Amino acid sequence: xxxxxxxxxxxxxxxxxxxxxxxxxKKRNLLxxxxxxxxxxxxxxxxxxxxxxxxxxxxKVDFWLLIGYVVINFFIGFGIQSQEKPGGRKALxxxxxxxxxxxxxxxxVLGSVPLGLSFYTFQTVSYIVDVxxxxxxxxxxxxxxFVYMAMFPRILQGPIIRFGDxxxxxxxxxxxxQDLFRGLEDLIIGLGLKVILSGQVGRVWSGIQGIGxxxxxxxxxxxxxxxxxxxxxxxxAGYSRMAIGMGRLMGLELPENFNYPYIxxxxxxxxxxxHMTLGSWFRDYxxxxxxxNRGGNFKTIRNLxxxxxxxxxxxxxxxxxxIWGLLTFLFIVLERYIxxxxxxxxxxxxxxxxxxxxPLMWMVFANTDLVSxxxxxxxxxxxxxxxxxxxDYVKYMxxxxxxxxxxxxxxxxxxxxxxxxxRKKIPIAVVPILLAIFWVSVYWMVKGQSDPFMYxxx
Amino acid sequence: xxxxxxxxxxxxxxxxxxxxxxxESLAFTxxxxxxxxxxxxxxxxxxxxxxxxxxxxxxxxxxxxxxxIYVYPTKEALLIVDSAWIGVPMTNDTVVSHAFRKMIxxxxxxxxxxxxxxxxxxxxxxxxxxxxxGLRDYAPFENAxxxxxxxIGTYTLEDTEVEIEGLGEIGLWSLLKRRExxxxxxxxxxxxxxxxxxxxxxxxxxxxDKIREAAPDALIFIQANLYVSAxxxxxxxxxxxxxxxxxxxxxxxxxxxKDIFYIDVNPLFENENGDLDDELTGDGAHxxxxxxxxxxEWLKTRGIILKKPELVFEIEEKK
Numbered sequence: 001x002x003x004x005x006x007x008x009x010x011x012x013x014x015x016x017x018x019x020x021x022x023x024x025x026k027k028r029n030l031l032x033x034x035x036x037x038x039x040x041x042x043x044x045x046x047x048x049x050x051x052x053x054x055x056x057x058x059x060k061v062d063f064w065l066l067i068g069y070v071v072i073n074f075f076i077g078f079g080i081q082s083q084e085k086p087g088g089r090k091a092l093x094x095x096x097x098x099x100x101x102x103x104x105x106x107x108x109v110l111g112s113v114p115l116g117l118s119f120y121t122f123q124t125v126s127y128i129v130d131v132x133x134x135x136x137x138x139x140x141x142x143x144x145x146f147v148y149m150a151m152f153p154r155i156l157q158g159p160i161i162r163f164g165d166x167x168x169x170x171x172x173x174x175x176x177x178q179d180l181f182r183g184l185e186d187l188i189i190g191l192g193l194k195v196i197l198s199g200q201v202g203r204v205w206s207g208i209q210g211i212g213x214x215x216x217x218x219x220x221x222x223x224x225x226x227x228x229x230x231x232x233x234x235x236x237a238g239y240s241r242m243a244i245g246m247g248r249l250m251g252l253e254l255p256e257n258f259n260y261p262y263i264x265x266x267x268x269x270x271x272x273x274x275h276m277t278l279g280s281w282f283r284d285y286x287x288x289x290x291x292x293n294r295g296g297n298f299k300t301i302r303n304l305x306x307x308x309x310x311x312x313x314x315x316x317x318x319x320x321x322x323i324w325g326l327l328t329f330l331f332i333v334l335e336r337y338i339x340x341x342x343x344x345x346x347x348x349x350x351x352x353x354x355x356x357x358x359p360l361m362w363m364v365f366a367n368t369d370l371v372s373x374x375x376x377x378x379x380x381x382x383x384x385x386x387x388x389x390x391x392d393y394v395k396y397m398x399x400x401x402x403x404x405x406x407x408x409x410x411x412x413x414x415x416x417x418x419x420x421x422x423r424k425k426i427p428i429a430v431v432p433i434l435l436a437i438f439w440v441s442v443y444w445m446v447k448g449q450s451d452p453f454m455y456x457x458x
Numbered sequence: 459x460x461x462x463x464x465x466x467x468x469x470x471x472x473x474x475x476x477x478x479x480x481x482e483s484l485a486f487t488x489x490x491x492x493x494x495x496x497x498x499x500x501x502x503x504x505x506x507x508x509x510x511x512x513x514x515x516x517x518x519x520x521x522x523x524x525x526x527i528y529v530y531p532t533k534e535a536l537l538i539v540d541s542a543w544i545g546v547p548m549t550n551d552t553v554v555s556h557a558f559r560k561m562i563x564x565x566x567x568x569x570x571x572x573x574x575x576x577x578x579x580x581x582x583x584x585x586x587x588x589x590x591x592g593l594r595d596y597a598p599f600e601n602a603x604x605x606x607x608x609x610i611g612t613y614t615l616e617d618t619e620v621e622i623e624g625l626g627e628i629g630l631w632s633l634l635k636r637r638e639x640x641x642x643x644x645x646x647x648x649x650x651x652x653x654x655x656x657x658x659x660x661x662x663x664x665x666x667d668k669i670r671e672a673a674p675d676a677l678i679f680i681q682a683n684l685y686v687s688a689x690x691x692x693x694x695x696x697x698x699x700x701x702x703x704x705x706x707x708x709x710x711x712x713x714x715x716k717d718i719f720y721i722d723v724n725p726l727f728e729n730e731n732g733d734l735d736d737e738l739t740g741d742g743a744h745x746x747x748x749x750x751x752x753x754x755e756w757l758k759t760r761g762i763i764l765k766k767p768e769l770v771f772e773i774e775e776k777k
Contacts, residue, residue, distance in 0.1 A: 006512055006513050006514075007513060007514050010497060010500075010501055010513050011513060011514070014497070051514075177478060177483065177486075178477065178478045180486075180490075181478065181482070181483075181486035181489075181490075184486070184489065184490065184493075206741060208740075209740040209741045210588075210592075210740055210741045210743070210744040210747075211596070211740070211746065211747040212739075212740045212746030212747050212748060212749075213740065214746075214748070215596070215746060215747040215748045216747075388596045388597075388747040388748055388750075389595060389596060389747070392595070395595070423482070423485075426481075427479070427481040427482040427484070427485035427486075428481065428484065428485045428488065429485075430485060430489075431485055431488050431489045431492065434489055435489065435492055435493065435496070438493065439496070442500070446512065
């Protein structure tokens with residue numbers, strides 16, 4: 001089940017939210033536990049229809065992997081806490097880390113990662129390490145641990161939560177009026193980002209795949225790179241915002257995951273604004289354990305290299321992801337030792353540098369085989385391939401130009417600032433805005449769904 | 459990534475909790491109620507319109523193929539039928555098959571394809587979905603018209619207006635009134651194949667009759683729907699090439715060998731398994747833009763010239 005599906009918005013979520021208010025606060029975790037299991041069954045189920053999806057989901061290995069991850073880490077976490085011998089604790093720690101990461105590595109190499117698996121490893125490793133280091137206590141309640149690991153708002157794509165961060169709200173599950181309203185706001189805005197903005201600009205990229213990248217014109221290649229960058233951002237940031245909103249609506253505080261990454265001035269800053277919970281995970285569980293920047297320049301550079309190779313590999317098993325990780329590493333090191341200060345002090349240059357770098361880096365990311373990667377860069381700089389219709393970009397500009405422009409505007413904090421200002425001065429004015437975002441999103445969802453095959457395909 | 463320059467919490471900065479002002483509280487109460495009421499209204503409306511089942515859709519695009527069971531002929535059986543109609547399936551080792559195919563087409567249906575040049579298409583109209591858009595955008599015949607739009611099918615064709623050079627946005631029937639075409643090429647049906655190859659074919663037939671009526675003198679070419687790649691069909695089982703073959707077979711029956719002809723471009727782009735060749739497509743559903751020229755070249759080997767050349771008579775006499 002996807003967040004942007006009618007069954008989720010009109011049936012699943014309302015039922016869960018209303019039940020959350022009807023049951024006592026103590027029962028809320030149990031309710032979310034059941035709802036999350038159902039959600040995962042629907043999500044794993046390959047069937048189009050709600051009930052059949054439930055049954056088919058039960059037969060999927062994806063579902064049982066989740067159960068396995070939760071059960072194993074629940075008990076190992078417990079074991080680490082009760083074990084007093086340092087050797088035994090360490091053995092358990094290593095066992096857990098291996099059990100948590102090996103399936104991910106295998107699936108990444110095979111190239112078909114089960115739903116949500118990429119994110120289990122982060123949460124389980126952070127939980128086990130935190131328990132080992134005494135930063136968190138092992139959870140005694142299986143229900144609460146399951147909610148931490150697999151609550152449906154975040155199970156598929158994060159954000160990645162530390163157990164200690166969630167802790168307080170997991171125990172109180174108090175829902176204040178402002179939680180409710182902020183949650184609703186986040187949910188609707190996230191849905192709009194994902195369905196309206198990401199959905200529309202995304203069609204440029206799929207169009208380009210259809211033409212065949214060796215045959216596009218250079219302007220269209222750049223348009224594609226920009227469109228892909230926007231699509232990826234709105235899809236992921238929209239999803240994260242929806243997750244945060246749903247968490248709030250149920251009295252759970254989830255961490256922010258995006259902070260306008262495209263207004264960064266350096267690559268380092270970008271990665272503190274993009275998928276923030278991932279960056280901070282790599283910092284806390286790989287970079288710092290390796291020694292961080294405390295062992296001199298050589299070790300710092302080595303540690304950064306390890307982090308970025310891991311980050312690249314996590315995004316996918318392929319040469320392009322390795323190149324992508326290495327390039328990010330390269331820019332971050334160059335910024336750190338050579339021109340980072342300059343970029344920060346001269347924002348114009350910094351922004352320009354990132355605005356060129358971001359779409360190019362995403363193209364390395366998006367073209368998953370080296371041949372098409374080479375071809376795409378060939379088209380971007382007009383050195384290889386040949387446009388089959390040199391003015392193909394005119395058609396794309398006419399169809400998607402306004403969407404791209406809108407996307408660029410919404411990638412900056414401007415619209416949100418205006419919204420917040422409005423909300424403060426004339427609160428009632430946001431009502432029509434949010435209703436409009438919601439119903440336009442539903443319109444696109446229905447349009448995409450009544451002809452699920454037609455909409456994207458031929 | 460240095461320790462000093464990143465926030466200490468695991469995510470981004472959290473917004474401060476602030477009590478809602480009375481106005482804000484009022485605004486959100488209004489929002490909540492409007493949202494709830496309009497959602498109920500929408501759901502009821504969907505159910506009254508008979509679309510209630512859409513609300514059960516989970517957005518995972520593996521359609522429910524169990525509810526409607528179609529019995530399709532096997533691929534082998536279809537190939538035999540296809541052979542009767544359009545010649546033997548072309549494989550790499552049958553170099554002669556192109557010519558042989560023409561021979562069979564000739565014997566079976568008493569018509570005769572011949573090679574033509576670009577000017578043959580001066581009075582041609584191409585009707586179709588995104589595949590025809592590809593023909594128009596990447597290898598247009600200079601004087602032909604293309605009534606093509608992404609996503610259309612036989613059910614939606616009549617509600618569609620398309621930009622035609624010299625006429626602006628125009629619907630199909632007005633277009634056929636305004637311009638007289640000698641040849642009309644149609645490739646439609648794939649976007650609605652989920653309704654079932656038989657249903658689509660029925661609707662196709664109605665459309666065909668209307669086109670016949672609107673353009674009584676035109677030669678009509680039913681173009682077989684292009685296959686999709688194997689991986690595409692795997693993701694979207696309703697577009698399996700067996701389904702597409704079944705649809706094409708149904709459409710082929712509408713050809714009469716006199717003024718309606720069936721032509722199948724798939725041998726040009728399919729691999730040995732009868733799927734669209736992965737090497738020739740980026741999205742699994744359309745050939746690369748650079749290949750539409752080959753499609754055009756192929757169309758030029760499928761010309762029908764009404765005045766029957768002598769060869770046809772020779773063969774008829776032999777029979």
